[in-house]
Amino acid sequence: MVSFFVDSASTFAAQIDHLILLVAVIVCFWFFLTLGVFLYLLYKFRAENNERAMYITGTEKKYKRFITWPHLTIIAFDVIIIIFAVRAWVTVKQTLPKPDRTVRIISQQWAWTFVHPGPDGKLDTADDIKTIDELHIQKGLVYHFKLTSKDVLHDFSVPVFRLKQDAVPGRTITGWFEATRTGEYDIQCAEICGIGHGLMPARLHLEDAADHKAWQRNWYLGRLHCGFETKRDPQTNKIMIDPGTGKPKQFPNKDLKLWRSMYPASPDACLPAKLAEGGSN
Numbered sequence: 001m002v003s004f005f006v007d008s009a010s011t012f013a014a015q016i017d018h019l020i021l022l023v024a025v026i027v028c029f030w031f032f033l034t035l036g037v038f039l040y041l042l043y044k045f046r047a048e049n050n051e052r053a054m055y056i057t058g059t060e061k062k063y064k065r066f067i068t069w070p071h072l073t074i075i076a077f078d079v080i081i082i083i084f085a086v087r088a089w090v091t092v093k094q095t096l097p098k099p100d101r102t103v104r105i106i107s108q109q110w111a112w113t114f115v116h117p118g119p120d121g122k123l124d125t126a127d128d129i130k131t132i133d134e135l136h137i138q139k140g141l142v143y144h145f146k147l148t149s150k151d152v153l154h155d156f157s158v159p160v161f162r163l164k165q166d167a168v169p170g171r172t173i174t175g176w177f178e179a180t181r182t183g184e185y186d187i188q189c190a191e192i193c194g195i196g197h198g199l200m201p202a203r204l205h206l207e208d209a210a211d212h213k214a215w216q217r218n219w220y221l222g223r224l225h226c227g228f229e230t231k232r233d234p235q236t237n238k239i240m241i242d243p244g245t246g247k248p249k250q251f252p253n254k255d256l257k258l259w260r261s262m263y264p265a266s267p268d269a270c271l272p273a274k275l276a277e278g279g280s281n
């Protein structure tokens, strides 16, 4: 029922949805029953019937059942909810299935930085892909995330995954998810983290294997330019000039070698992305 309002895109989303539905059904049932009894009593003991209210001191045992039985019923239904809640908690927070990929998520006032494993599938290697406010996930793979904060408390919230996790400065929190569909969805910060809290959304791109690969490839193409880059003087912070030509000095782009090793069969990285992809521009 919840997925009628928000798409469900993780392996554990259904379990959370069932829990929400269970709570809603139990609460609605008792709410309407209580309301019905209340309205019935209002009608039955209305003024024109001229019934007098009874004065109950609380010392007579037989009247205590009106308190005891509702109490016991509430506890019984609480236990049912707790059983299902603990099961969901164990799945989402306490179980950590073996990961196919790991991503690093860094929160700060007021943006998300995502470090993805590059084409080698491993984090903390030379081909890692770093993005701001944009997370790319391959459908059908188990991901671990390593969540940190650079400044204050944030909360990594992905409604379609039914996942929320606080980010705590000084701690690296590991969690997991597995996407079950493709599409583009919201990521939010769910912890008031300062004046820009409302301006801290990000986009989640769920892709199949081919699209995910294409994104990695395009990301590198977009960065390589012509295989050369300018550099700033570390002392003056000015762009370094070639004294011979008077123009900015060109340094070989450090990503070029990496690109060639990863995509040996691809068109030359010096071409603009559209040309290399076979476009007309």
Ligand SMILES: [Cu+2]
Residues within 6 Å of the ligand: 107, 108, 110, 153, 154, 155, 189, 190, 191, 192, 193, 197, 200
């Ligand atoms: Cu935040």
